[in-house]
Amino acid sequence: MGVEQQAGDDVGRVGVVLRVLAVLLGGAVLLGGQLRDTNDWFPLGSLSQYATPRSPDGTVVALSLQGTGADGRTVAVSLSPQSVGLSRAEVESQQARIVADPALLGQLAATRARLHPGAEPLAALALVRTTRRLSGGSLVGAPRTQDLARWTATP
Amino acid sequence: MSLAAAEPSGAAAPPAPRRPDAPRRPRLATRLLLPAVPLARVAWLRAALSVFACVDALLLTDHVLQHAHAAGYWAPGALARALHVPAPTPLPAGSALAVLVLGTLVVLALPLAARRAPGPAAAARRARASRVAATAVAAAYLLWLLWSTGFGYVGHDHLAVFVADVVLATAPAAGYADLRPSRAAGWAVRTVQLATVATYFGSAVSKWLRSGTPWGWANGAVFVWAVLRRGSPLVQWTLQVPGLLVVGQWALLSMELLSPLVLLLRGRRLALAVAGFLAFHLVTFLALGIHFLPTVVCWLAFAPLERLPAAVAAARARRTADAGLTTSRPA
Numbered sequence: 001m002g003v004e005q006q007a008g009d010d011v012g013r014v015g016v017v018l019r020v021l022a023v024l025l026g027g028a029v030l031l032g033g034q035l036r037d038t039n040d041w042f043p044l045g046s047l048s049q050y051a052t053p054r055s056p057d058g059t060v061v062a063l064s065l066q067g068t069g070a071d072g073r074t075v076a077v078s079l080s081p082q083s084v085g086l087s088r089a090e091v092e093s094q095q096a097r098i099v100a101d102p103a104l105l106g107q108l109a110a111t112r113a114r115l116h117p118g119a120e121p122l123a124a125l126a127l128v129r130t131t132r133r134l135s136g137g138s139l140v141g142a143p144r145t146q147d148l149a150r151w152t153a154t155p
Numbered sequence: 156m157s158l159a160a161a162e163p164s165g166a167a168a169p170p171a172p173r174r175p176d177a178p179r180r181p182r183l184a185t186r187l188l189l190p191a192v193p194l195a196r197v198a199w200l201r202a203a204l205s206v207f208a209c210v211d212a213l214l215l216t217d218h219v220l221q222h223a224h225a226a227g228y229w230a231p232g233a234l235a236r237a238l239h240v241p242a243p244t245p246l247p248a249g250s251a252l253a254v255l256v257l258g259t260l261v262v263l264a265l266p267l268a269a270r271r272a273p274g275p276a277a278a279a280r281r282a283r284a285s286r287v288a289a290t291a292v293a294a295a296y297l298l299w300l301l302w303s304t305g306f307g308y309v310g311h312d313h314l315a316v317f318v319a320d321v322v323l324a325t326a327p328a329a330g331y332a333d334l335r336p337s338r339a340a341g342w343a344v345r346t347v348q349l350a351t352v353a354t355y356f357g358s359a360v361s362k363w364l365r366s367g368t369p370w371g372w373a374n375g376a377v378f379v380w381a382v383l384r385r386g387s388p389l390v391q392w393t394l395q396v397p398g399l400l401v402v403g404q405w406a407l408l409s410m411e412l413l414s415p416l417v418l419l420l421r422g423r424r425l426a427l428a429v430a431g432f433l434a435f436h437l438v439t440f441l442a443l444g445i446h447f448l449p450t451v452v453c454w455l456a457f458a459p460l461e462r463l464p465a466a467v468a469a470a471r472a473r474r475t476a477d478a479g480l481t482t483s484r485p486a
């Protein structure tokens with residue numbers, strides 16, 4: 001590694017100052033991103049993946065989609081980008097918007113129709129929340145499901 | 156903080172009496188943040204991360220192509236808003252992907268051209284082309300990541316690779332065997348290292364802030380929650396042993412809080428520490444299907460990549476010698 005003993009002075013004084021400032025600024029923004037706990041500052045926003053402490057006696061919730069065909073039967077609609085253009089995490093983060101405006105579920109149905117032209121058309125699409133209860137870190141009782149929002153196709 | 160971390164060769168040498176005309180020792184900040192590293196390291200790192208950008212866009216964040224049909228859910232972050240990035244639609248998304256892949260091919264090929272066309276004029280042309288290609292790859296990948304993260308979910312695994320993409324575009328053109336030292340290259344490599352470590356340390360800070368105490372998170376039930384939501388069949392048994400999951404939470408939090416120490420390690424200890432982080436990602440991948448690959452590839456910034464050509468040549472020489480031995484041996 002004798003090469004590192006040479007000077008390698010290819011960065012001028014201004015370049016050094018700018019580079020050092022860039023690192024300090026990036027570090028400061030990243031710290032600010034944690035303090036403000038915001039994803040809005042990506043890539044220097046919150047690093048909160050799995051950071052929320054979960055109570056061993058709390059609940060575990062997950063969202064899913066449930067479609068209804070023209071004949072009233074349930075149609076499985078997986079909540080994934082391949083299926084409806086969005087992932088479960090994305091839909092979960094926009095849950096409040098969807099509950100306030102269930103027509104957004106219609107957009108997911110439209111995306112599904114565009115991505116899967118041969119799929120059975122949906123007469124309705126519901127956003128479903130499944131809640132499971134923990135006690136002492138172990139699962140207790142049966143899961144509970146609840147429709148959070150429902151969109152119905154206009155014929 | 157030990158200076159040896161940044162420039163071991165300088166620190167290891169005994170202090171020599173300085174002549175008045177001898178070059179001044181650079182300042183501390185320069186030695187820490189702009190260590191002189193061989194240009195080849197940046198050539199290899201840039202090639203590896205450009206290839207990864209393509210792999211990422213084609214396999215891991217290919218949901219952008221589906222996002223392009225869900226414009227109603229476009230919820231851009233601060234950077235996308237500041238740059239006036241519009242919601243993805245199929246044509247721009249496809250174009251960005253094409254630029255990314257073609258630019259990567261150029262980034263890969265340019266360092267090889269150094270051998271075919273030596274000379275200052277060719278080198279200057281190559282440097283220009285390298286900058287254009289690296290900038291195009293960086294811009295296309297950034298756009299792609301903003302589209303990927305602009306629908307409400309932000310993958311925290313992309314911090315380091317995003318930073319790497321930007322800083323590597325500032326580093327000079329370099330050949331794969333170019334061992335000339337460069338501080339511009341050293342800054343890019345060092346910044347990728349810092350961003351990689353910051354991903355872990357920052358997430359420990361986030362856990363601390365969200366739970367109120369440094370240890371609150373580790374005593375909770377996050378791992379149970381994670382296994383319930385997306386645990387693979389391999390780890391369902393852990394739900395019967397909640398105590399083990401708490402131990403795991405403590406181990407992870409400790410590892411994240413201690414991650415900056417990696418910046419001080421060298422040689423075998425560094426390799427061991429990096430292997431530890433990679434093992435953690437392997438476990439979370441098998442347990443939860445979370446690969447964190449964009450951060451995993453950034454650990455390459457800690458490797459002496461410039462030694463690759465010599466290592467390959469040595470291996471080839473060994474193989475040739477072995478083959479010669481075998482064929483010359485009587486049957």
